[in-house]
Amino acid sequence: MQVTMTVNGTEVTRDVEPRILLVHYLRESLGLTGTHWGCDTSNCGTCVVLVDGEPVKSCTQLAAMTAGHEVTTVEGMADGATLDPVQQGFMEEHGLQCGFCTPGMMLTARALLDRNPDPAEDEIREAISGQICRCTGYATIVRSVQWAAAHPAAEGTTASEVPA
Amino acid sequence: MTTVEERPAREANPSATAADRPIGFGRIQRKEDPRFVRGKGNYLDDIVLPGMLHGAILRSPMAHGRIVSIDTTEALAHPKVHAVITGTDLEGLNLAWAPTLSADVQAVLATDKVRFQGQEVAFVVAEDRYSARDALELIDVEYEQLDPVIDVRRALDPGAPVVRTDLEGRTDNHIFDWEAGDAAETDAVFAAADVVVKQEMVYPRVHPAPMETCGAIADYEPIDGKLTLYETTQAPHAHRTLFAMVAGIPEHKIRVISPDIGGGFGNKVGIYPGYILAVVGSIVTGKPVKWVEDRSENLMSTSFARDYIMTGEVAATRDGKILAVRTNVLADHGAFNATAQPTKYPAGFFHIFTGSYDLQAAHCKVTGVYTNKAPGGVAYACSFRVTEAVYLVERMVDVLASELGMDPVELRLKNFIKPEQFPYANKTGWEYDSGDYEPTMRLAMQIAGYEDLRREQAEKRARGELMGIGISFFTETVGAGPRKHMDIVGLGMADGAEVRVHPTGKAVVRLSVQSQGQGHETTFAQIVAEELGIPPEDIDVVHGDTDNTPFGLGTYGSRSTPVSGAAVALTSRKVRDKARLIAAAMLETRPEDLEWEKGRWFVKGDPGAGKTIAEIALGAHGTVALPEGVDGNLDAEVTYDPPNLTFPFGAYICVVDIDKGTGKVHVRRFVAVDDCGTRINPMIIEGQIHGGLADGVGMALMEFIGFDEDGNCLGGSFMDYLIPTAMEVPDWETGHTVTPSPHHPIGAKGIGESATVGSPPAVVNAVVDALAPFGLTHMDMPCTPARVWEAMQGRPTPPI
Numbered sequence: 002m003q004v005t006m007t008v009n010g011t012e013v014t015r016d017v018e019p020r021i022l023l024v025h026y027l028r029e030s031l032g033l034t035g036t037h038w039g040c041d042t043s044n045c046g047t048c049v050v051l052v053d054g055e056p057v058k059s060c061t062q063l064a065a066m067t068a069g070h071e072v073t074t075v076e077g078m079a080d081g082a083t084l085d086p087v088q089q090g091f092m093e094e095h096g097l098q099c100g101f102c103t104p105g106m107m108l109t110a111r112a113l114l115d116r117n118p119d120p121a122e123d124e125i126r127e128a129i130s131g132q133i134c135r136c137t138g139y140a141t142i143v144r145s146v147q148w149a150a151a152h153p154a155a156e157g158t159t160a161s162e163v164p165a
Numbered sequence: 166m167t168t169v170e171e172r173p174a175r176e177a178n179p180s181a182t183a184a185d186r187p188i189g190f191g192r193i194q195r196k197e198d199p200r201f202v203r204g205k206g207n208y209l210d211d212i213v214l215p216g217m218l219h220g221a222i223l224r225s226p227m228a229h230g231r232i233v234s235i236d237t238t239e240a241l242a243h244p245k246v247h248a249v250i251t252g253t254d255l256e257g258l259n260l261a262w263a264p265t266l267s268a269d270v271q272a273v274l275a276t277d278k279v280r281f282q283g284q285e286v287a288f289v290v291a292e293d294r295y296s297a298r299d300a301l302e303l304i305d306v307e308y309e310q311l312d313p314v315i316d317v318r319r320a321l322d323p324g325a326p327v328v329r330t331d332l333e334g335r336t337d338n339h340i341f342d343w344e345a346g347d348a349a350e351t352d353a354v355f356a357a358a359d360v361v362v363k364q365e366m367v368y369p370r371v372h373p374a375p376m377e378t379c380g381a382i383a384d385y386e387p388i389d390g391k392l393t394l395y396e397t398t399q400a401p402h403a404h405r406t407l408f409a410m411v412a413g414i415p416e417h418k419i420r421v422i423s424p425d426i427g428g429g430f431g432n433k434v435g436i437y438p439g440y441i442l443a444v445v446g447s448i449v450t451g452k453p454v455k456w457v458e459d460r461s462e463n464l465m466s467t468s469f470a471r472d473y474i475m476t477g478e479v480a481a482t483r484d485g486k487i488l489a490v491r492t493n494v495l496a497d498h499g500a501f502n503a504t505a506q507p508t509k510y511p512a513g514f515f516h517i518f519t520g521s522y523d524l525q526a527a528h529c530k531v532t533g534v535y536t537n538k539a540p541g542g543v544a545y546a547c548s549f550r551v552t553e554a555v556y557l558v559e560r561m562v563d564v565l566a567s568e569l570g571m572d573p574v575e576l577r578l579k580n581f582i583k584p585e586q587f588p589y590a591n592k593t594g595w596e597y598d599s600g601d602y603e604p605t606m607r608l609a610m611q612i613a614g615y616e617d618l619r620r621e622q623a624e625k626r627a628r629g630e631l632m633g634i635g636i637s638f639f640t641e642t643v644g645a646g647p648r649k650h651m652d653i654v655g656l657g658m659a660d661g662a663e664v665r666v667h668p669t670g671k672a673v674v675r676l677s678v679q680s681q682g683q684g685h686e687t688t689f690a691q692i693v694a695e696e697l698g699i700p701p702e703d704i705d706v707v708h709g710d711t712d713n714t715p716f717g718l719g720t721y722g723s724r725s726t727p728v729s730g731a732a733v734a735l736t737s738r739k740v741r742d743k744a745r746l747i748a749a750a751m752l753e754t755r756p757e758d759l760e761w762e763k764g765r766w767f768v769k770g771d772p773g774a775g776k777t778i779a780e781i782a783l784g785a786h787g788t789v790a791l792p793e794g795v796d797g798n799l800d801a802e803v804t805y806d807p808p809n810l811t812f813p814f815g816a817y818i819c820v821v822d823i824d825k826g827t828g829k830v831h832v833r834r835f836v837a838v839d840d841c842g843t844r845i846n847p848m849i850i851e852g853q854i855h856g857g858l859a860d861g862v863g864m865a866l867m868e869f870i871g872f873d874e875d876g877n878c879l880g881g882s883f884m885d886y887l888i889p890t891a892m893e894v895p896d897w898e899t900g901h902t903v904t905p906s907p908h909h910p911i912g913a914k915g916i917g918e919s920a921t922v923g924s925p926p927a928v929v930n931a932v933v934d935a936l937a938p939f940g941l942t943h944m945d946m947p948c949t950p951a952r953v954w955e956a957m958q959g960r961p962t963p964p965i
């Protein structure tokens with residue numbers, strides 16, 4: 002079947018099997034492999050993307066159900082060479098190790114900051130509580146989100162200034 | 166030498182800006198992060214090769230059964246299926262069984278029997294991942310169910326079903342008995358001791374469960390016979406050699422590539438049947454074949470960890486001098502003995518159960534047995550079973566403290582090995598390299614406000630509230646290991662490194678180890694930077710590709726910094742020595758007249774006359790007349806054989822509150838003071854510790870792979886195998902002391918597993934401390950609300 006949705010600001014139409022999950026559609030049909038897959042039971046949250054600005058586990062919904070909606074993946078977070086403050090915060094505060102949970106964590110953080118620009122620690126913890134990170138023990142993820150909250154514009158953060 | 170450094174305040178630990186970024190050791194941002202935060206990591210499942218097919222594995226639904234027949238007709242008829250492979254097909258290729266890392270064999274696909282639930286039975290290769298799974302449903306397998314061996318305590322009973330009927334002459338489930346220490350000497354000390362305490366404890370089966378599951382892509386090129394194998398592996402070189410041995414493909418025709426790895430923790434050390442099946446699939450179909458397991462496959466069939474039933478005993482004087490420790494262990498190794506550990510040590514490094522204490526005697530006996538459960542045993546950041554050892558001794562010391570009515574910190578302080586006793590020969594054969602334990606313990610107490618916590622606890626107890634304070638002081642043994650003692654399937658545990666400075670002064674360092682998130686691209690660049698004065702951003706770190714890196718055994722057991730880090734430091738020093746000779750020629754002086762400052766050789770007494778490493782590199786590649794015996798270019802290679810292991814240590818304090826009504830344990834605070842010797846990047850070190858602490862809380866409170874009496878795995882998904890989220894862990898409070906390793910070139914000891922090893926006893930000790938009003942002196946992990954509540958009712962039960 003034909004499915005049309007907006008992904009990272011661009012409208013895309015693809016012929017897909019009706020049963021294909023959004024996570025597989027993004028990864029395999031669109032080649033957006035920054036969205037990960039980590040479990041069979043919708044527990045891990047490595048697949049989180051934003052659908053119309055809200056965090057959604059992309060393994061819990063079919064690509065077909067997403068028709069007509071706006072999807073943001075990690076690849077859509079930076080504005081060209083300028084990183085989202087959340088991305089910058091994760092680098093500043095060591096919010097990632099293996100990086101596998103990171104796209105989902107960052108997108109949830111982005112959605113949180115959009116509705117609550119100055120979240121308390123427990124609000125951050127609650128926001129990411131549907132997602133598992135096996136590497137960081139979460140404290141640095143919390144700090145990363147706090148860094149982003151404290152640097153909403155993160156001005157001048159361009160790719161060339163990021164340490165190589 | 167020990168330096169106690171104050172815990173840096175959060176604000177005083179900023180990331181270095183471009184201007185004050187250290188050239189060498191210090192806190193810098195990670196070089197790998199820019200790609201990860203953009204979603205541009207390159208994990209195994211992200212790789213797509215032209216014409217690639219997808220594999221899926223049919224697995225056994227039962228723990229023990231005889232295969233009567235397998236019918237693949239319908240699956241083969243599926244329009245998108247290219248091949249269906251069974252054990253019988255593999256028998257024809259002599260690949261039905263593969264050697265394990267512990268001198269046993271493991272079925273790649275079952276031929277005669279299935280021996281655990283989730284065992285590999287058939288492999289489908291199809292055009293896409295959905296069709297491959299569809300086709301699994303079309304395979305018809307008839308089994309005759311057999312009685313399984315599930316309770317490890319019954320595995321050696323005379324009438325127990327024999328798991329390994331495939332092994333000639335096997336009549337029982339016994340794998341090995343292994344001992345360390347002197348039994349007679351230890352028994353004598355016990356016989357004469359005032360106080361003896363004894364406790365049986367279970368370290369339950371848990372799973373590393375990295376967020377990325379295991380997988381492989383095999384690309385066999387029939388014309389030149391070259392196999393390119395992408396794998397989620399922590400040990401690419403060892404895998405290549407083993408593949409050459411197992412599959413009979415010449416080693417120079419195999420290239421193993423380990424791309425970005427989404428967490429390993431020991432789960433990605435072994436060679437799983439799926440990897441071999443991807444290779445067979447590619448050979449059979451002539452196309453690249455990708456196989457990626459799902460989460461249930463990961464939890465049910467790949468390397469589990471722990472599963473030790475330990476009986477510990479401590480002998481002591483009435484005033485709290487610990488004299489001896491002994492233990493008997495029953496080790497459940499599952500259906501195949503597939504643990505990954507040095508050959509001479511079937512129980513890994515469990516014989517460091519003597520801990521941080523100066524003992525007169527010690528003895529352990531470990532018995533390994535087969536059961537109808539998934540194989541494995543060494544995984545999940547355990548430092549080759551130091552985890553079990555530390556849990557045993559740290560739990561036992563608390564049992565003794567409660568028997569003596571002594572404060573658990575006081576008891577530990579009284580028995581620590583003293584700084585002047587290092588290097589310390591313990592009673593089971595280890596030589597601890599360096600240590601100064603008391604300042605580390607005291608720093609943890611200071612950060613925690615130990616006295617105040619005890620006061621608070623007394624007040625709360627008086628009010629009937631349940632608050633517990635748990636202590637753990639661990640000594641690790643990592644960085645395996647001296648090749649004369651340590652090998653894995655005959656491969657000595659040394660690692661290579663190669664450093665090459667390019668003509669313009671930028672450099673590349675090639676490593677045999679492989680990062681799974683530890684930040685090797687940063688840490689190893691910093692070691693080269695420290696030694697050569699080249700900024701870390703000008704150093705490319707190459708790893709995870711056997712065609713482009715020197716041979717070595719890989720990353721596990723916290724061995725990257727102790728072994729490869731040493732190799733990199735020594736290689737860099739070799740480059741520096743060569744640079745000196747070239748600089749002398751360029752400056753028309755003698756090498757001995759030159760002095761080194763970071764990044765530059767200059768003439769003693771004339772600091773203005775010198776050459777930077779970049780200038781020397783250009784000279785080495787250019788037309789400078791090179792001195793006698795010096796070849797061109799600026800590079801070196803070293804294979805490092807560590808003279809000893811390293812012994813990081815730490816003091817952990819955990820504070821818990823327990824809800825009286827529900828038994829729910831809340832970890833309120835966790836203080837961790839670690840000593841890993843010289844610190845390369847404090848930010849990365851802290852991250853490693855945080856991750857391990859979360860592991861410890863997970864194991865202590867919720868993680869558990871259980872089985873029912875039929876052998877059905879009860880921890881086969883993230884619905885049942887619970888991992889801490891941000892809600893279950895506190896904001897970690899860390900501090901550190903620095904006691905360098907005397908035998909490591911930069912004094913670093915390794916940190917990757919310290920917290921996973923050290924934290925579970927701190928949490929359990931805190932839980933038991935909180936439950937002391939109920940007269941409890943022990944309860945087994947996991948301390949789930951239901952189990953804690955049962956313990957409060959006087960029914961603490963071992964996990965099943």
Ligand code: FES
Binds near residue numbers: 048049
């Ligand atoms: S893949 Fe685990 S929640 Fe979606």
Ligand code: FES
Binds near residue numbers: 101
């Ligand atoms: S960084 Fe590895 S799972 Fe979060």
